[in-house]
Amino acid sequence: MWLSERRKFLGKCLGGLALASLSLTACGFTPVYGPQGTGDRLQGKITLQAPETRNSYQFNRHFETRMGRPANAPYVLKVKLSTEELDQGATSTGNTTRFKVTGYANYVLSEGKTQLLSGSTSAFTGYSNTGSTVATMASENDAYERLMVILADQVIDDLILSAGNLPE
Missing domain, CATH: 1.20.5 (Single alpha-helices involved in coiled-coils or other helix-helix interfaces)
Incomplete structure (x- = not known):
């Protein structure tokens, strides 16, 4: 041309x-982050439940990194995380070489006893089982951490897009 x-x-x-x-x-x-946008409306205003598992800790850590640590937060976010792992690849001898990890996040945003928003999201990652035991464990941990980051980002996006519908 x-x-x-x-x-x-x-x-x-x-x-x-x-x-x-x-x-x-x-x-x-x-635009949510433009003039008159609602992108910053929830910044530092959401308290999360205390983490009980490694996954919920990683979810909370990423959530607070993006949304800020709450100070006198009016909103509470309850998140129920679940995961499942499926074999994806195998050798001719039957050894599994690849795993797919699917994660689900069901969430409810409330103010006091009033439920304001609820939703769910899902995502997946994978990891390989072709190295040593230590390498496989590191790969598995990394896959779960990436999954929690993806789920946290999706929940945050849903909340930000819905922030304009929340009472002021």
């Missing part, structure tokens, strides 16, 4: 993007 053709193409694309963003603004779309 010649340079002049590329300029025309980019001009059309950028013009289309400007038109799309203008039409989104006209329909009431507001």
Whole structure:
């Protein structure tokens, strides 16, 4: 493609993007982190349950890293985490070489005794079982930690997108 053709193409694309963003603004779309956005509304205002397992600790740690440590938080988030592990690959001798770990997070956001939001999300990761025992254990721990980060990010995204519907 010649340079002049590329300029025309980019001009059309950028013009289309400007038109799309203008039409989104006209329909009431507001970016959550833009002016009048609700992205920061929950920052430092959500208390989590004390972690009881390694998974819930990792979930809480990532959640608080993104959303801040609460100080006199009006909201409480209760999260029920569960995981399941499935064999994915095997050698001709029947040894499992790969595992898929699926995680589920069911959550309820409440203020006092009033339930404000609830939802669920799921994600998966995997790990390999082809190295030494120590390498396999490290790979497994890493897979579960990555899974908790993904689930925490998904819950946070759901909460931020719903923050505009919460009472002020």
